[in-house]
Amino acid sequence: MNQRIGIIYGDGIGPEIVTEAKKVLEEVASLSDHNFTYEEILLGGVSIDACGEPLTDEAVTRAKSCDAVLMGSIGGDTTTSPWYKLPPHLRPEAGLLRIRKELNLFANIRPAYLYQELKEACPLKEEIIGEGFDMVIMRELTGGLYFGNRETKEIDGVLTAMDTLMYNENEIRRIAIKAFEIAGKRRGKVTSVDKANVLDSSRLWRKVVDEVAGDYKGISYEHMLVDNAAMQLVRNPGQFDVVLTENMFGDILSDEASMITGSIGMLPSASLNDTKFGLYEPSHGSAPDIAGKNIANPIATILSAAMLLRFSLDLDKEAQWVEEAVQQVLKEGYRTADIYSKTAGRALSKLSCTEMGEKIRKHISRK
Ligand code: NAD
Numbered sequence: 001m002n003q004r005i006g007i008i009y010g011d012g013i014g015p016e017i018v019t020e021a022k023k024v025l026e027e028v029a030s031l032s033d034h035n036f037t038y039e040e041i042l043l044g045g046v047s048i049d050a051c052g053e054p055l056t057d058e059a060v061t062r063a064k065s066c067d068a069v070l071m072g073s074i075g076g077d078t079t080t081s082p083w084y085k086l087p088p089h090l091r092p093e094a095g096l097l098r099i100r101k102e103l104n105l106f107a108n109i110r111p112a113y114l115y116q117e118l119k120e121a122c123p124l125k126e127e128i129i130g131e132g133f134d135m136v137i138m139r140e141l142t143g144g145l146y147f148g149n150r151e152t153k154e155i156d157g158v159l160t161a162m163d164t165l166m167y168n169e170n171e172i173r174r175i176a177i178k179a180f181e182i183a184g185k186r187r188g189k190v191t192s193v194d195k196a197n198v199l200d201s202s203r204l205w206r207k208v209v210d211e212v213a214g215d216y217k218g219i220s221y222e223h224m225l226v227d228n229a230a231m232q233l234v235r236n237p238g239q240f241d242v243v244l245t246e247n248m249f250g251d252i253l254s255d256e257a258s259m260i261t262g263s264i265g266m267l268p269s270a271s272l273n274d275t276k277f278g279l280y281e282p283s284h285g286s287a288p289d290i291a292g293k294n295i296a297n298p299i300a301t302i303l304s305a306a307m308l309l310r311f312s313l314d315l316d317k318e319a320q321w322v323e324e325a326v327q328q329v330l331k332e333g334y335r336t337a338d339i340y341s342k343t344a345g346r347a348l349s350k351l352s353c354t355e356m357g358e359k360i361r362k363h364i365s366r367k
Pocket of ligand 1 (some may be wrong): 015017072073074075076077078093096226265283284285286287288290295296297298300319338
């Protein structure tokens, strides 16, 4: 089968890490009867330099023509890069917000997984970590407080600011369905997080999630208030499988969850719409401080490619090859510089970005 994959190299370490992840996709294709064709798409600072804007209409059309898009991070050093002297709508991040909107990417998935080999990097105590944890945070990405009307004005002589938190039942239903579908591919548990003791939008959230849950009898689910969820994440992270929540709660909880893994350079992410299409990217930024040095960790991007195989192309087995190869390379003691420092003391080998990509591909080729 022929599938079209958009490739956004992006800025900073983007080209280095995406090159390694693309080679992984090529390795997977060579071992199966799938044929991937690649469509390069400009986004971010490179697009500003080449076209005068962070995302062109042509780039949007190209992205829409693909089955999925793999992206490196975008943006530069926000204090020194000339991109940040431009008005906000012409800066690199404006391109990212626009592509999410153009592609209607309403469901953001960020896994938080503790690698046993990187346990020392986890800031939690051993007795809390227990057997480890493996969860995904599913955050609604195109509604809620970040997209509602906002205003700052004087009321009775006092400067007053207002942001609107609004959700309709369709927006809640479509992300809830995604969460239950994904839980079905994992350990079969959804924790829906809200603030239903205070907010009307959360009470509607709860009602709609209850309705959706009725269609997924095999999946267990619970509701949890967001303040409790923030606490439970550091008290007993092993209890979570799929955490479903709205935009702002998800923004905060997904950062908390990635922090407790201790290794953000390892964490992939996916943003999905209501088709099979998705945009896949590492959770970290473009790391301009280490760009061009061949020392970046490509694992988050390689694992994003694995999510692309699973969620957009339905290639579960091939996704698993990639994830197992990453596990194996870590088990053998290979590390890039960012995770080497966190596991010092054991016999480990420090690899460059290209060497790490190569090691992972070698394991895949043995499948
Ligand atoms: P960052 O994640 O780029 O870097 C933070 C630290 O982590 C740096 O020391 C960096 O060297 C290190 N790091 C990050 N990824 C790494 C990797 N794969 N391997 C090894 N080390 C890694 O965050 P920042 O410095 O706050 O942001 C830099 C730029 O990235 C900014 O322009 C920001 O807007 C942008 N950014 C983009 C995205 C995105 O494209 N989705 C997300 C976050 C930040």
